[in-house]
Amino acid sequence: MEIPSGSLVRSHCVGTTAVVYASDYLNKLTGEKIERECRRQLDSGCRALVIDFSDTELVNSIGISILLGIIDIAERNGAQVVFSDVNLQTVELFDMLGLTRHVALARDEHEALLSLSDFDTTPLSH
Amino acid sequence: MNPLPKNESFPRILGRVTRAEFVGRGKELDRIVKQATRQASGRGLLLLMEPSAGVSELLRQAYDQLFSLRTDTIPIYFAFTRNELTAVSAAIEFLNTFLQQYIAYRRNEPSLSYTALTLHDLVDLAPPADLEWVSQLVESYKTLRFSNDDKAFVRFCLGVPQKVPVKFGRPFVMLDGAQLADQLNGSVTLGPEVLRVFGQAGLSFLLAGLRRQILKAAYDAKCDFETLDVLRLEQLDSDEARILVERVAHRQQVSISEEGRDLLVQQFGGSPFFITKFLHSAREKRLTLTSYVDCQRLYVDELMGGQIERHFADLFEEIAPEPETRLALTRLLWETASGDKAISPIESFGKRLNLGPDQLERMLRKLHMHEFVNWNGALVEAGGGPQVWKDYLKARYRLDVLSEPRAVVVADALTEALKRAPRTMARHYKQQAKLGLRALLAGFDLQRIPALLFDSVRFRHNYRGLAQENLITALEAETELVKLPQVVHVASCTAFDNELRQVCEEGLCAVAHGFEEAMYTDAREVVWLAAQVEAKLAVEAGVVLTWCERLAGLARSRGFRRYRIWLISDEGFADNAAEVIKEYEAFTSDRQQFELLAGRFGEKSWLSGTVETDGEFLMVVPMGEDNELIAATAVEQIARRLNFQPTAINQIKTAIVEACINAAEHSFSPDRKIYQRFRAESDRLVITISSRGIVPSSFGGSQGTSIEVAQAGQERRGWGLKLIKTLMDEVEFERVDEGTSLRMTKYLRNSSA
Numbered sequence: 001m002e003i004p005s006g007s008l009v010r011s012h013c014v015g016t017t018a019v020v021y022a023s024d025y026l027n028k029l030t031g032e033k034i035e036r037e038c039r040r041q042l043d044s045g046c047r048a049l050v051i052d053f054s055d056t057e058l059v060n061s062i063g064i065s066i067l068l069g070i071i072d073i074a075e076r077n078g079a080q081v082v083f084s085d086v087n088l089q090t091v092e093l094f095d096m097l098g099l100t101r102h103v104a105l106a107r108d109e110h111e112a113l114l115s116l117s118d119f120d121t122t123p124l125s126h
Numbered sequence: 127m128n129p130l131p132k133n134e135s136f137p138r139i140l141g142r143v144t145r146a147e148f149v150g151r152g153k154e155l156d157r158i159v160k161q162a163t164r165q166a167s168g169r170g171l172l173l174l175m176e177p178s179a180g181v182s183e184l185l186r187q188a189y190d191q192l193f194s195l196r197t198d199t200i201p202i203y204f205a206f207t208r209n210e211l212t213a214v215s216a217a218i219e220f221l222n223t224f225l226q227q228y229i230a231y232r233r234n235e236p237s238l239s240y241t242a243l244t245l246h247d248l249v250d251l252a253p254p255a256d257l258e259w260v261s262q263l264v265e266s267y268k269t270l271r272f273s274n275d276d277k278a279f280v281r282f283c284l285g286v287p288q289k290v291p292v293k294f295g296r297p298f299v300m301l302d303g304a305q306l307a308d309q310l311n312g313s314v315t316l317g318p319e320v321l322r323v324f325g326q327a328g329l330s331f332l333l334a335g336l337r338r339q340i341l342k343a344a345y346d347a348k349c350d351f352e353t354l355d356v357l358r359l360e361q362l363d364s365d366e367a368r369i370l371v372e373r374v375a376h377r378q379q380v381s382i383s384e385e386g387r388d389l390l391v392q393q394f395g396g397s398p399f400f401i402t403k404f405l406h407s408a409r410e411k412r413l414t415l416t417s418y419v420d421c422q423r424l425y426v427d428e429l430m431g432g433q434i435e436r437h438f439a440d441l442f443e444e445i446a447p448e449p450e451t452r453l454a455l456t457r458l459l460w461e462t463a464s465g466d467k468a469i470s471p472i473e474s475f476g477k478r479l480n481l482g483p484d485q486l487e488r489m490l491r492k493l494h495m496h497e498f499v500n501w502n503g504a505l506v507e508a509g510g511g512p513q514v515w516k517d518y519l520k521a522r523y524r525l526d527v528l529s530e531p532r533a534v535v536v537a538d539a540l541t542e543a544l545k546r547a548p549r550t551m552a553r554h555y556k557q558q559a560k561l562g563l564r565a566l567l568a569g570f571d572l573q574r575i576p577a578l579l580f581d582s583v584r585f586r587h588n589y590r591g592l593a594q595e596n597l598i599t600a601l602e603a604e605t606e607l608v609k610l611p612q613v614v615h616v617a618s619c620t621a622f623d624n625e626l627r628q629v630c631e632e633g634l635c636a637v638a639h640g641f642e643e644a645m646y647t648d649a650r651e652v653v654w655l656a657a658q659v660e661a662k663l664a665v666e667a668g669v670v671l672t673w674c675e676r677l678a679g680l681a682r683s684r685g686f687r688r689y690r691i692w693l694i695s696d697e698g699f700a701d702n703a704a705e706v707i708k709e710y711e712a713f714t715s716d717r718q719q720f721e722l723l724a725g726r727f728g729e730k731s732w733l734s735g736t737v738e739t740d741g742e743f744l745m746v747v748p749m750g751e752d753n754e755l756i757a758a759t760a761v762e763q764i765a766r767r768l769n770f771q772p773t774a775i776n777q778i779k780t781a782i783v784e785a786c787i788n789a790a791e792h793s794f795s796p797d798r799k800i801y802q803r804f805r806a807e808s809d810r811l812v813i814t815i816s817s818r819g820i821v822p823s824s825f826g827g828s829q830g831t832s833i834e835v836a837q838a839g840q841e842r843r844g845w846g847l848k849l850i851k852t853l854m855d856e857v858e859f860e861r862v863d864e865g866t867s868l869r870m871t872k873y874l875r876n877s878s879a
Contacts, residue, residue, distance in 0.1 A: 008593055009591075025752070025755060027752065027783075029591075029752070032590050032591035033591040033592075033593075034591070035590070035591055036590055036591030036592065037591070039587070057776075058755070058758065058776070058779060058780065058783065059780070060754075060780070060783045060784060060787060061784055061787070061845040061846050061849055062787065064845070065845075088773065089773060089776035089777070089780070093780065093849070096849065096852055097845055097849075
């Protein structure tokens with residue numbers, strides 16, 4: 001079931017994996033919304049994050065720095081992160097700024113979820 | 127009386143400019159006109175002027191307005207001038223001026239106010255109803271004129287306003303340039319004498335002069351301060367001064383750029399006197415002021431031998447008439463000013479100037495009056511004053527004392543002025559961009575504020591990323607509140623500890639004294655020590671600790687028993703700072719929290735616009751609010767027309783977005799606007815993104831084109847320029863006096879583009 005989460009970031013859970021959808025423009029404001037949603041999902045027990053960029057046309061460097069922060073947060077929580085459906089121009093940017101060294105890319109959400117199926121997603125005890 | 131509606135014009139009589147062209151001073155003008163009314167009858171107004179703040183035009187405007195109102199208040203404006211050498215000659219001039227302006231008003235003939243007339247002419251022009259008392263006055267004048275009692279004669283002349291029969295109206299006398307009255311030779315000290323005569327006669331009057339001198343004259347004259355009001359006149363604020371520069375430049379037909387205008391405003395500290403003199407000189411020399419170089423060349427010319435030099439030279443000559451003393455004084459002032467503490471004991475002044483105690487006291491009093499020094503009896507402090515005074519003093523020291531070649535001094539003065547210009551503007555822009563800490567603190571008055579606004583870490587975890595409307599709703603629902611104290615005094619931290627200047631710009635840290643619950647007891651007294659920490663990322667523990675120690679140290683050294691540290695930073699504070707924050711019980715806020723807090727005091731709105739010219743698109747967008755997207759969308763349309771491939775279009779869009787973000791983040795832009803120029807050529811698209819403000823040190827210096835690979839946890843900002851250089855084919859900073867102008871070119875390629 002999709003959760004609007006009150007901050008206009010779409011997300012839903014598949015098992016213990018949260019799929020969070022980035023908007024058309026990833027900047028400071030929308031990046032922070034994604035970060036907030038990811039934190040919320042991790043706090044709720046999710047063990048993996050898929051950030052889906054199928055709607056994303058434009059990304060700026062501040063948005064990318066926030067994505068790096070999300071990767072940090074996930075690492076600290078022992079969670080895996082996969083970016084899915086990233087367009088070629090955005091992949092080029094991620095490459096330039098070294099983001100792809102810290103995160104796996106998947107063609108689409110389905111492939112992302114498949115790639116995470118090997119990863120242990122047992123919920124952490126709270 | 128029926129005051130004129132604001133901004134309504136009235137005929138120009140003594141004013142050098144029309145009311146519409148007169149910039150600023152609206153409140154002061156209203157205050158003076160009000161002082162002239164019957165309600166303030168019998169009260170004096172002391173107009174205390176900061177040196178070079180300019181008062182004469184204000185008084186002439188007041189004269190014109192009062193003349194136009196045609197009430198029973200008869201305006202009289204008299205300016206002491208350097209042409210009068212004695213108190214007696216100044217008193218005669220006053221009597222003449224008084225009668226002339228009185229008769230002009232009574233006859234309602236404004237031109238009589240400034241026509242050259244003799245006493246005989248005035249008797250002839252007096253209205254029949256006034257003829258008797260005017261004739262008697264002139265006869266008495268002739269009798270007393272050749273007596274030996276100068277004091278009695280001066281009092282007679284100054285006392286003319288009392289002789290006006292009440293039925294004909296009430297004179298309101300405005301005396302301008304009171305400092306010059308003290309320079310007059312003879313047995314009468316005119317300044318205090320004016321105050322004695324007017325103060326004891328129950329007349330409404332205004333005495334304008336240097337603030338330190340007027341107050342002293344009032345004490346010397348043993349004035350009854352119960353019957354005196356005070357109006358302080360300082361320099362124009364930046365906005366008013368900018369308008370003044372534009373209007374004077376327009377009148378003088380001097381072409382001036384916005385950058386030049388703003389530099390003059392800052393360099394002259396908003397002084398109408400210096401600004402006007404400077405632009406007059408530009409007109410005389412037929413100069414344009416369209417760059418920093420233009421402005422600073424003329425500035426140095428003015429310092430070395432123009433109107434500014436003459437102004438200071440005249441004052442120096444009055445203060446130290448003997449050339450040898452003047453030379454010694456120049457040396458002493460400069461050496462004191464450039465010393466570590468800029469302070470010298472009075473004995474040192476006496477010894478080095480070789481003056482007796484009385485002469486020394488007179489000289490120091492004049493220096494103090496003109497605010498060239500601060501003299502408190504035992505010590506002389508010489509480091510203050512406006513920049514133009516410091517530059518003048520330095521130039522004279524090098525020319526007159528060190529006898530350095532003029533060419534060397536001029537070249538150094540010019541290069542220093544040019545190097546200083548961007549720093550001056552950067553300081554100004556940073557001041558403008560600062561969060562308004564002092565103003566906000568001054569508004570603290572027992573309001574209850576959600577505690578989360580003072581806890582940046584918790585705020586980030588709870589609220590960051592929340593939509594604005596949801597955030598406001600959530601804050602309204604917060605039950606944990608902080609009750610602010612009633613703040614009674616706010617000043618910069620640097621006013622309490624001068625050494626803080628080395629680590630913090632004035633305005634970025636503040637000390638606010640207040641009382642909780644507005645209960646004025648020791649137990650409820652609290653001092654807020656607030657600082658805006660400059661950082662692009664969340665502030666780490668180490669920096670927080672340094673600031674907490676610094677502010678706690680200030681509290682200890684100043685004996686603040688109860689204090690509250692409040693740190694503010696644009697991006698808030700890192701999680702690892704939580705312990706330090708807790709240890710010091712500090713409040714912390716990021717920019718969003720601060721603005722939410724400040725939101726109760728007002729808000730800004732921005733507009734955008736686009737203009738298309740031949741082959742070029744010009745677009746101006748306000749900074750912020752994702753407006754870079756507007757630019758990106760516009761360029762997408764242009765790039766499509768040129769048949770750029772989608773990948774290239776996306777690269778151009780990203781580069782524009784980054785350029786706009788850089789402009790918004792780094793420039794401290796005064797107008798908060800981004801100027802964009804898109805030029806489509808047959809084989810390329812040239813985009814120029816400009817903004818006013820400062821030139822960030824990181825701009826222009828980095829020539830590399832390769833992107834450094836980011837590591838998680840490393841510095842994650844400042845990638846914009848590197849990205850732009852990778853995405854575009856040519857990237858170049860154009861030379862501008864201030865701000866940035868980044869030109870980016872993308873070539874059209876048939877294959878991959």
